[in-house]
Amino acid sequence: QTVSVYDYVVVGGGTGGLTVASRLTENPNITVAVLEAGFNAEGLQEVFIPGLIASGQAFKSLDWSYMTVPQTNLNGRTVKMNAGKALGGSTVINSMIFPRAAAQQYDAWGQLNNDSTWTWSALLPFFKRSELFTPPNAFQTSNGVRYLPDVHGDAGRVKVGFPNYFFEQSELWMRAAEGLGFASSPDLANGDPNAIGIPPNSIDSANNTRCSAACAYYTPFAGRTNLVVITNATVSRILWTNSTAGDGQLVANGVEFILTGSNQTQTVSVSKEVIVSAGAVGSPKVLELSGVGNSTILQAAGVTPVLDLPSVGENFVDHVHSWANSFTNISGTKDILGANPAFAAQQLAQWYANRTGMYAAAPRSLGIAAPSNVFTSDQMQTLASQAEANLTLFATEFSNGNPALAQGIAAQHTIALSLFKQNKQLPLELNAEPGYSGPTSASARPQRNYTAINSVLYSPLSRGRTHIISANPLTPPALDPAYWSHPLDVASQVAGIQLARRILAAPPLDSIYTGEFEPGPDRVSDADVEAWLRGVVGSDNHQSSSLAMMPRELGGVVDTKLVVYGTRNVRVVDASIIPFPVSSHLSSTVYMIGERAADIIQGGQA
Numbered sequence: 223q224t225v226s227v228y229d230y231v232v233v234g235g236g237t238g239g240l241t242v243a244s245r246l247t248e249n250p251n252i253t254v255a256v257l258e259a260g261f262n263a264e265g266l267q268e269v270f271i272p273g274l275i276a277s278g279q280a281f282k283s284l285d286w287s288y289m290t291v292p293q294t295n296l297n298g299r300t301v302k303m304n305a306g307k308a309l310g311g312s313t314v315i316n317s318m319i320f321p322r323a324a325a326q327q328y329d330a331w332g333q334l335n336n337d338s339t340w341t342w343s344a345l346l347p348f349f350k351r352s353e354l355f356t357p358p359n360a361f362q363t364s365n366g367v368r369y370l371p372d373v374h375g376d377a378g379r380v381k382v383g384f385p386n387y388f389f390e391q392s393e394l395w396m397r398a399a400e401g402l403g404f405a406s407s408p409d410l411a412n413g414d415p416n417a418i419g420i421p422p423n424s425i426d427s428a429n430n431t432r433c434s435a436a437c438a439y440y441t442p443f444a445g446r447t448n449l450v451v452i453t454n455a456t457v458s459r460i461l462w463t464n465s466t467a468g469d470g471q472l473v474a475n476g477v478e479f480i481l482t483g484s485n486q487t488q489t490v491s492v493s494k495e496v497i498v499s500a501g502a503v504g505s506p507k508v509l510e511l512s513g514v515g516n517s518t519i520l521q522a523a524g525v526t527p528v529l530d531l532p533s534v535g536e537n538f539v540d541h542v543h544s545w546a547n548s549f550t551n552i553s554g555t556k557d558i559l560g561a562n563p564a565f566a567a568q569q570l571a572q573w574y575a576n577r578t579g580m581y582a583a584a585p586r587s588l589g590i591a592a593p594s595n596v597f598t599s600d601q602m603q604t605l606a607s608q609a610e611a612n613l614t615l616f617a618t619e620f621s622n623g624n625p626a627l628a629q630g631i632a633a634q635h636t637i638a639l640s641l642f643k644q645n646k647q648l649p650l651e652l653n654a655e656p657g658y659s660g661p662t663s664a665s666a667r668p669q670r671n672y673t674a675i676n677s678v679l680y681s682p683l684s685r686g687r688t689h690i691i692s693a694n695p696l697t698p699p700a701l702d703p704a705y706w707s708h709p710l711d712v713a714s715q716v717a718g719i720q721l722a723r724r725i726l727a728a729p730p731l732d733s734i735y736t737g738e739f740e741p742g743p744d745r746v747s748d749a750d751v752e753a754w755l756r757g758v759v760g761s762d763n764h765q766s767s768s769l770a771m772m773p774r775e776l777g778g779v780v781d782t783k784l785v786v787y788g789t790r791n792v793r794v795v796d797a798s799i800i801p802f803p804v805s806s807h808l809s810s811t812v813y814m815i816g817e818r819a820a821d822i823i824q825g826g827q828a
């Protein structure tokens with residue numbers, strides 16, 4: 223049943239998808255339909271109150287809760303990956319941390335694609351275009367917030383600012399990290415984030431509410447008659463015209479979807495383009511269900527191939543999350559919210575009354591580490607030389623028998639290792655958590671107060687894949703991020719935890735330190751820490767790069783205009799296209815991609 227015809231159909235109303243849909247429909251003559259598998263959750267307090275999101279059932283109902291295949295390097299464990307299933311996508315459930323990666327990584331993106339429009343200086347206007355930034359007030363400044371006006375936008379859509387509450391540990395941990403060699407950051411979105419500071423947050427400072435992609439790009443424009451959003455609509459495939467364009471390229475003319483609870487498919491027709499924005503797991507899945515991908519994998523899943531593009535779903539990466547926890551002698555940690563329901567209720571009432579209290583806090587301050595923060599120069603040289611000596615070996619192993627992609631991964635690693643040697647590849651984020659954060663459940667750990675440091679592997683060299691295993695659109699794909707497949711990833715993550723535990727015990731944070739809980743006093747050596755981490759590390763939910771923007775001869779899937787190779791009118795606009803993992807939380811980069819996509823599309827019409 224054909225419902226309607228639109229100029230553009232966007233598959234997935236998440237971060238990238240809503241950005242491009244909203245910008246395109248600023249032109250009243252353009253019609254756009256967005257098909258989103260989840261629902262509009264903006265009215266849930268768990269979604270709009272900063273401190274509540276990870277706290278309960280709402281999170282679970284808004285989450286795809288993907289599971290990886292058993293991870294060879296993590297004791298065979300399967301690992302859960304969160305990804306938002308709601309209008310607004312992952313920004314509905316994310317932690318609002320809104321920094322950007324190092325300028326050199328965006329420059330490397332352009333270098334890999336031989337395109338100077340994908341470089342830091344060329345992309346900064348698009349980062350800024352997405353932002354409606356509120357500078358810190360006196361209270362926030364007195365709590366250590368710093369910012370550079372020049373790197374922020376004041377006329378965009380995503381409300382970016384700072385929270386109304388800071389935990390006592392925040393200031394202490396920043397000073398402790400500075401004592402161990404970190405510079406104090408003037409602004410973690412400035413393209414030079416090797417420092418410690420309080421990052422911007424995707425938060426509406428005026429109301430102290432979270433701001434998702436739906437809050438930013440949909441709610442204010444929901445009345446547009448040329449923007450149609452269909453929620454609870456899971457896309458099953460892109461439909462193609464019978465004949466290819468004169469140049470042999472596939473032409474999309476519709477999208478098929480299933481409404482939740484129905485077993486009937488419906489169709490929307492497309493006159494211009496299909497824009498795939500279903501996220502780094504969802505987008506390769508939709509392409510594969512549509513017959514675009516590695517023909518052998520598609521046939522095994524029962525899908526008839528229409529375009530052999532073997533890199534679809536390959537080059538998949540995720541940041542890896544680990545923790546160090548110390549006991550603390552202060553009582554004002556967020557542990558109390560779990561331990562004392564009456565206090566939690568009082569704090570929630572306080573948030574509603576005047577937007578303050580613990581629930582008004584954004585979660586963390588961040589330290590972004592360079593190699594020199596965690597390795598000696600001898601170690602850096604040795605690690606880089608070993609990785610360079612084995613570069614072809616790993617690139618081939620990670621490429622799943624795809625010679626073009628092996629070259630692409632080798633090119634990525636060459637750039638990454640060159641930056642590593644210059645101390646510009648930033649392998650780790652350390653972020654302070656004012657309370658327990660780790661793998662041990664509340665019932666299995668001492669009921670005490672904690673200071674935690676999350677250590678996130680930020681620029682992994684490991685590459686895995688995500689592929690469909692069935693033609694049924696409701697069957698999850700087989701996800702293999704191949705965590706810790708490269709020795710440099712293992713060495714970096716172990717070094718990150720060793721640094722985290724040093725920070726926890728360093729002055730002035732030592733003034734509230736009453737011993738280490740995890741990794742624990744019996745796990746001192748790197749080998750012991752590594753063994754423990756293999757049993758506990760998890761996903762940081764920063765999946766990317768599964769439809770990489772790279773030249774086709776290097777195993778890329780989209781070109782620098784975001785068009786899928788071999789198609790006339792299918793673009794990808796989400797975290798899938800980031801060619802290699804960037805050292806940052808991803809949402810600011812995905813918004814930038816959405817803004818850039820709209821600009822490319824509009825420019826193409828001119």
Ligand SMILES: Cc1cc2nc3c(=O)[nH]c(=O)nc-3n(C[C@H](O)[C@H](O)[C@H](O)COP(=O)(O)OP(=O)(O)OC[C@H]3O[C@@H](n4cnc5c(N)ncnc54)[C@H](O)[C@@H]3O)c2cc1C
Pocket residue numbers: 233234235236237238239257258259260304305306307308309310311312313315316317318319320321455456457458499500501502504505508762763764765795796797798807808809810812
């Ligand atoms: C728990 C969590 C915490 C995070 N914390 C941070 C943070 O603090 N800061 C930060 O910057 N980043 C964070 N991230 C990462 C960041 O939010 C994501 O990388 C980014 O939002 C991804 O954008 P996207 O457009 O690629 O995908 P998404 O925003 O996930 O959008 C994809 C959309 O497509 C929909 N979809 C998928 N398949 C289909 C289908 N077949 N049919 C229809 N719709 C479909 C999904 O439901 C979703 O709405 C976090 C992510 C998670 C999950």
